[in-house]
Amino acid sequence: MTQDKTAIAIAALKDLLGDRLSTGESIREIHGRDEAYSEPALPDAVVFPENTQEVSAIMKICSGHGVPVVPFGIGTSLEGHVIPVRGGISVDTSRMNKVLEIHESDLDAVVQPGVTRTQLNDDLRATGLMFTVDPGADATLGGMAATRASGTNTVRYGTMRENVMALEVVLPDGTVINTGSRARKSSAGYDLTHLFVGSEGTLGIITELTVRLFGQPDTILAATCAFETVDDAVNTVIMAIQIGIPMARIELLDDVQMKGMNIYNPDLNLPEKPHLFLEFHGSEAGVREQVELFESVGGEFGVSGFQWATRAEDRNRLWTARHNAYYAGKSLRQGCEGVVTDCCVPISALADCIARTKALIAEAGMIAPIVGHVGDGNFHLLILFDPNDPDELTRAKTLAAEVNHVALSFGGTVTGEHGVGIGKKKYMADEHGAAYALMATLKRAVDPDNIMNPGKIVEIN
Structure with missing residues (x-):
């Protein structure tokens, strides 16, 4: 019955989008994985909307048939955020890639979600302004907001949390809402903007962002x-x-x-x-x-x-x-794959946390280089393993789990940057306690049928 509903939804989406819907295997494979070592899963179809109205129409069709929807930016995430573990429709926003407004005097810009950080900075070059969040990958701003991305500039300029001022979001039932404003501060009601920043596509699809800009230094x-x-x-x-x-x-x-x-x-x-x-x-x-x-x-x-x-x-x-x-880390061992993890602790605990991590690496007998945004107390671990050796994969995953628990013991978080996705969900109850149940309550209120990126962050049924 579920497959029948999916087929009906795909037929309706085909009528809406024409050749901007694909069921081809190669396109589905691209949208069934991310940059990290996560088990792939293919969507039933991929759609390529070009504006908010089309996203709204897509959501109305999918919600009407109870079909899962997974937003997709450019696929650079590292915890399986974009993998459609329960099938359904992958909504690729890469064609929604216009820089809509640049307000030089107010130091902000309004963009569609498919705009990449380098694209925005290219458009800003003549203005003397810059967008500062730099996760490394040339990610889309919609994806960066959805995962609350940060990067090498965070110690000075902040993460996406500090740099997203307002959003336009399409909810699971197709309703379009606007959160926040271009004002630099507000005391008006719940902070819905930052509810969606970091929600990883589990509450809605971001279709427009207002972001903070900074002057280029002399x-x-x-x-x-x-x-x-x-x-x-x-x-x-x-x-x-x-x-x-x-x-x-x-x-x-x-x-x-x-x-x-x-x-x-x-x-x-x-x-x-x-x-x-x-x-x-x-x-x-x-x-x-x-x-x-x-x-x-x-x-x-x-x-x-x-x-x-x-x-x-x-x-x-x-x-x-x-x-x-x-x-570069993968070049240390030819033919290897890597289990990637990150965590973040108070900066005063960083040296002790890294020392404990290096001891765990030595005990496990693994090669695991460390890089980190140390000004934020955030570091990353790439645990190398032979993909043909199941025991090594098990040891790598065990080491990653141990490092995450060490971070919690130092008063930190299991992810300072990568997000929850599939990979970190198992640690959420340990980190958040009773607050994790409140997340489920919020998810249930916004997405009662659990069609938005199901299987990520929190379960509701």
């Missing part, structure tokens, strides 16, 4: 520097933040990751020691002062090997290497 200076231990690197970051150095980026790469970086980027040629990748923004005098302060702090923890990048091409090369850390 001077940008990037650098790398090395330490003898991870503790020294992390403690440098903690002190730098405590004394108020306004860092734009502070990234940690441990010695294992640095080995992979040199393999994947032969021209990088940096010592295989724990490193910080840094960036300073401001006026020329302000950046000079930031650098002097940071060098002084680093000196107390044995910093060495500063390498500076002032030209845009050198900075881009450095940050491209950092954004490709996943592939």
